[in-house]
Amino acid sequence: MTEANDKVYIHEFVDIIGHNRAAYMHHMTANWSPIAQDERNQQCYGVWGVVGTTRGWPQVVNLWEEDGFAGLARSFRHELGHASLQDPKLARWWSAAAALRSGGTDRVLVPASWTPTIGQLTAAHSGAPDCWAHEQVTVAPGTAADYLERARDEAAPAYAAHGWELVGGFTTAMRNDDEAFLLWRIPAWEQWGAAEAAASTDAALLKWRSRRLGLVEDFHRFLLVDAPLSPPRTGRQPRREDRTDWTDE
Structure with missing residues (x-):
């Protein structure tokens, strides 16, 4: 484990x-x-x-x-x-x-306990996906950690059917335990589009959305694309030899 x-x-x-x-x-x-x-x-x-x-x-x-x-x-x-x-x-x-x-x-x-470190993430995946979905969620005070577990148990299987992988869940420190972030790895743009298109027809996605509406006060999903030297794309940490335009020497 x-x-x-x-x-x-x-x-x-x-x-x-x-x-x-x-x-x-x-x-x-x-x-x-x-x-x-x-x-x-x-x-x-x-x-x-x-x-x-x-x-x-x-x-x-x-x-x-x-x-x-x-x-x-x-x-x-x-x-x-x-x-x-x-x-x-x-x-x-x-x-x-x-x-x-x-x-x-x-x-x-x-991080939620099940969130991989960057070393574990790059070891598990080779190459960058087309995009990532990043979700910023506001919940009732005291429930952010519980929201992450519900998302892992209920949302992750629903979106996995469309090729999405839930790779990260986080709560925000130094506030009222009322904010959570999720990070989804999406191999292909078409898999993102298919899941969004199915949001109002897919039974599992509808079930999660109904559940989510009862838990959250605000929700925003937006998309990310890896920078050229981002570790999930390259499989490694950036190195000094990657520099082309600046030095601290």
Whole structure:
């Protein structure tokens, strides 16, 4: 049996300036992640472009894997233990990033025990799917973890019939246990379209939707596409040799 996931995650919605999304995704994977791996033992879980038709645009989602809250505390100390509240060695990196993004919203996420680590996810799958579905769900206070278990037991089998795989479930830390995120791996665009088209006719999907309506206060599913150097696409963490346009030397 796979060991329970004891990591925590930094989840970022990032707003991109103009046509800089590809440059920003490269800056985060090739230019940031190798440093974070070396200095903080922070792993890149994924960097994705948001499909603008399904959410705000241009936007990116980053997900970073930390060694539990103790690891995240070490990362905070490493980053914030300076008068500038930024690692001075990364001044040029921050400056380059600022030219590509206008802001964003971060969260600390706690995984459901069945959520794979990034190492387990890349070991189980070869190559990127066409897309991912990411669900942001608001539930009654105190019920976020219960919602994830219900989704795994009831939603996952219903969507599996259409080729979707539920690979991640997370609750948001430091709030009222009222927000959950799900991450679905969808091999082909056609499988996404078929499931959406069947939402009002497929008995299993209808059953889950009815159940969900009784549990949630707000629900938003949007689509993601892997960045070129995102680990679920490449099967590995980004490396220093992936850099093409920046260095911290």
